[in-house]
Every structure is written in structure tokens, then in C-alpha cells.
Amino acid sequence: MTLQAVAPTPFDPGNWGEIVDIKTIQRTPVPVRGPETWRPFPHHQYVEMIEQAFSRHGFSNSEPVHYRAPSRDNGKIKDLPEQGRFLSLYGIAHPELPDLPGMSWEVGAVNSYDMSKSIQLGLGNRVSVCSNGMMMGASQAFKRKHTVGINRDRDDHFEMVYSLVDVAVRGLKREAETQTKRIQSFMQIGCEDTDARWVIMEAAKSGVIGAAQTMKVLKHWETPEHPEFNDRSAWSLVNAFTSNDRGRNIMTQGSRFETLHGILGERFGGPINPDGTDESVEFYRDPVGSATDF
Numbered sequence: 001m002t003l004q005a006v007a008p009t010p011f012d013p014g015n016w017g018e019i020v021d022i023k024t025i026q027r028t029p030v031p032v033r034g035p036e037t038w039r040p041f042p043h044h045q046y047v048e049m050i051e052q053a054f055s056r057h058g059f060s061n062s063e064p065v066h067y068r069a070p071s072r073d074n075g076k077i078k079d080l081p082e083q084g085r086f087l088s089l090y091g092i093a094h095p096e097l098p099d100l101p102g103m104s105w106e107v108g109a110v111n112s113y114d115m116s117k118s119i120q121l122g123l124g125n126r127v128s129v130c131s132n133g134m135m136m137g138a139s140q141a142f143k144r145k146h147t148v149g150i151n152r153d154r155d156d157h158f159e160m161v162y163s164l165v166d167v168a169v170r171g172l173k174r175e176a177e178t179q180t181k182r183i184q185s186f187m188q189i190g191c192e193d194t195d196a197r198w199v200i201m202e203a204a205k206s207g208v209i210g211a212a213q214t215m216k217v218l219k220h221w222e223t224p225e226h227p228e229f230n231d232r233s234a235w236s237l238v239n240a241f242t243s244n245d246r247g248r249n250i251m252t253q254g255s256r257f258e259t260l261h262g263i264l265g266e267r268f269g270g271p272i273n274p275d276g277t278d279e280s281v282e283f284y285r286d287p288v289g290s291a292t293d294f
Contacts, residue, residue, distance in 0.1 A: 017069030
């Protein structure tokens with residue numbers, strides 16, 4: 001039972017973005033001069049939809065932490081703003097959310113005006129003992145491209161996104177239960193040094209971490225910052241990655257840690273759940289083979 005929403009720990013985005021308030025997001029111009037089939041979604045409207053869904057489904061939420069990052073070059077958009085990628089994080093609570101000692105639940109919302117990121121909503125957890133980074137890749141409630149379907153008539157209602165957000169928020173309790181089982185499984189799986197080194201190298205090859213970070217993750221594994229991670233388990237290894245990731249680009253964290261979970265599953269024998277099944281919940285994803293992620 002999780003009754004109090006814990007606010008996300010703000011991190012200095014460094015060279016990949018900045019922390020902003022909602023008024024700054026509202027003032028960020030939404031481009032209109034792009035491909036006919038593309039529909040950018042104003043991020044302040046997205047935030048409003050999420051907060052309304054929290055209220056409808058009985059969640060309490062912390063004040064959000066909003067990040068805004070520079071747009072990536074895109075010649076298809078003639079009025080692209082200088083800052084056009086967004087991530088909003090919320091701590092959440094609900095009487096029916098599982099209570100994981102030393103951890104809190106967070107929801108992250110991703111959006112972009114430059115076609116680099118789909119609209120996404122994800123559930124993650126944060127280790128409170130050292131404010132380790134949220135693991136957004138643990139689940140993705142939905143992912144939707146900025147194609148004509150989300151606002152076919154350009155009426156600014158975005159009814160499809162409203163429905164996706166509502167379904168995703170309603171399903172957060174079930175997804176939190178899945179994540180809790182997965183974390184408990186991580187804690188029970190023994191991890192040798194050879195396993196840790198294999199996972200770290202595969203993570204570097206797959207882009208979860210940069211090649212220069214391999215020794216840093218290994219150091220976190222060999223000499224954990226906190227006694228809670230001294231156990232030689234898959235959970236301690238996960239926290240070696242999150243400790244290393246603290247303060248790094250959390251705009252890309254979701255996809256990177258989703259990849260990490262796949263690598264862990266490959267090393268330790270498939271889906272890491274108590275009953276041996278893959279219980280990850282995904283309420284919406286664009287069809288396989290669809291166009292560029294925007």
C-alpha cells in the first residue's frame with residue numbers, strides 16, 4: 001500500500017537539457033509547418049491530460065519535474081523551436097499500489113516537437129537510499145507516433161491521446177504489481193562476477209551505456225555505494241547501472257533500460273518473473289513496420 005507520492009529528485013540535465021516550469025513549456029512554440037501527416041502534440045496539454053487521469057483514477061501525485069531539451073535538426077519542419085523535446089516526471093501514490101521498502105513509484109511522460117520521440121508514458125521506480133535513477137524502461141504504458149490519427153481534423157482535441165492516457169493510468173496498479181514481482185525475482189537471482197561482466201559488455205555493445213562507462217558500472221558492482229546492494233544478485237547489478245546513470249540523460253533512459261532488461265533475461269534464462277512468464281504490460285504500441293518514430 002503506497003499512500004504518499006514521493007517527488008522525483010531533480011537532476012542537473014547538464015548538456016542535454018534544462019529543468020523548466022509549466023509556464024515555460026506553454027510558451028514554447030508548437031510547430032505547424034511540417035508534413036501533412038504529422039501532428040505535434042502540445043506538451044502542456046499532455047501534462048494536463050495526465051494530471052486529470054491521475055485524479056479520475058484515485059492517484060495522488062507530486063509536483064512534476066519537467067525537462068526540456070534541444071530539438072534535433074529536422075529539415076521537414078520549417079518552424080521548429082530551438083527547444084523541442086520534453087520529459088515530465090511525477091511521483092505517484094495509491095492505496096492499491098504495492099509497497100516496496102526503500103522504493104517509490106514514478107510516472108514519466110515523453111514528447112517531442114522534432115519527430116525524434118513518440119508520445120510515451122511509462123511507469124518506473126526509484127531507489128530512495130541513493131536516489132538512483134528511475135527505470136522507465138521497466139514498462140511502457142503506451143507509445144504513439146505523432147501521425148494524423150491523433151488529431152485528424154486539427155481540432156486540438158487529441159481524443160486518441162486522451163483515451164490512451166486514461167487506459168494507461170488506469171492500468172498503472174496492475175503494471176506496478178508486475179514490476180514488483182520482477183524486482184523480487186531480481187533479488188533472488190544470484191549473480192557472479194562473470195555474469196556481471198558479461199551483462200556490462202553486452203549493455204555497452206547495445207548502447208545502454210557508452211563504452212567509457214563500462215569500468216564505472218563495474219566499479220559500482222564491485223564496490224556498491226550502499227550496503228543494501230552488497231548481495232551478489234541481479235538486483236545489485238541493476239543498481240550498479242542505475243547508480244552510474246544518476247544525473248545522465250534521462251530523456252533516453254526508458255529505451256536504454258528496456259534493452260538492459262532484455263540482456264538480463266538473456267543471461268539469466270528468459271523472462272525474470274516468479275512464474276517464468278513475461279508479464280510486462282503494454283497497452284498500446286504502433287503496428288510493427290510502421291514509419292519513423294515520431
